[in-house]
Amino acid sequence: MSEQLAILGGPQACPTGTVKPWPPIDDIDRELVMASLNQTTHTYGPNSTAFEQEFAAWNGNSHCITTNSGTAALHMCVVACECGPGDEVIVPAYSWSSSVTCVLHHNAIPVFVDIDWDTINIDVDKIEAAITPRTKAIIVVQMGGYAANMDAFMDISARTGVRILEDYSHSHASTWKGRKVGSIGHVGxxxxxxxxxLATGEGGMMNTDDQDIYERAVMFGHGDHHKFVENPEYKRFSPLPWGGYKYRMHQMTSAMARVQLRHYDEYRAPGVKAMERFFSQVCAVPGVGCNYALNDPDVTVGASYWQMLILGDEIIGRVPNAVIARAIQAEGASASPGGYFCHHLHPFWNECDVYGDGKPTRIAFSGRDVRQGVGDCPVAESIVTRLIHVPRMIQYDEAYIDQLAAAYLKVLTNLDQLEGMSSDDVLERSTTLG
Ligand SMILES: Cc1ncc(COP(=O)(O)O)c(C=O)c1O
Known part of the structure; x- marks a missing residue:
């Protein structure tokens, strides 16, 4: 039955509900952070070492290094895997910037590979065509909690010697065939x-089972961990950090991280249940997919973060995603189009000379011009026109989730009312509606 959309003056499908804040903070967080404040030292110490051990055990790795950001942890991975000037590192054409800019810090060369329609992860089937004798590593970003096919990546690595770095910033606790992401590649x-x-304000970590990767990362940029280094070749340079960087985590952050980790499985569970309920309803509409692993026996999604609807031609051929998102907002549910960058077409990667080398930084140390153009990563190029970022699912409240789903379904099944509208038209209407 056709119902008038709220953006055209109809009733709202989802009167505003309350979403709890994330992460949940309870008294133990406060207690441990205060206890940390009351200690005599606030620099690298007992909270950080405890969190490193607890996280490594929880994630299934032998080593973990806490850092003050995910960007710092990625930088350490690049160094630890010995990516240097002119080495090529394969990265997804669509991701957050730090997943890729980390490669530039050592004059290595990012080579963008297209993503996969269904998961938005880098497409494993397109990797081998991009491998050259200069390829040192592949950065697999585990997008929106959907674990990439790690068997296939590890198989490529076994055949080519290329190392696998996992950026699992979106996916703490997601699993591939029962193993936690971030613990499967050579380094996470x-x-x-x-x-x-898993959230603490600011912070990150690097983890690995490889003693040498661990020691190289420590020597490069931690600032204190050199105590744990065993390789005499590395030890003789202690205590100077090779890169001159100091990336370690603050004690209060570590205190908060320990509590968050202790409760993480309990905190994230309602959101997973909510996503299951929401996506099962909304993805029943023909042409509507999502990057939540609804029916993938190899993958479990760890928590609600960065989940998207992926719209097929039968939907976006009729109405642009930005218009659909605005109409859903008018129904009272959160929705936003797009997401990250399509890197290979961005002027930063093709033109910007960050360090004054007289060439775009991306190719300043490359023996060949690796820049790519329109048509080279077609899925990444069109994905921004197909995505709708859905609400963060934190609590499991059936009535509220069903209202959210109703708002999405109302718009997606009444597209005829939006046909012919541009983003500007809907922007004007939603502003007038207040
Ligand atoms: C996929 C991904 N990688 C890396 C990062 C960088 O982490 P941080 O902001 O902690 O430096 C982010 C953060 O937003 C991210 O989403």
């Missing part, structure tokens, strides 16, 4: 800044 890095699944 993640952000735990506010809003991330």
């Amino acid at each position: 890095a993640a952000s735990i800044m506010s809003g991330k699944p």
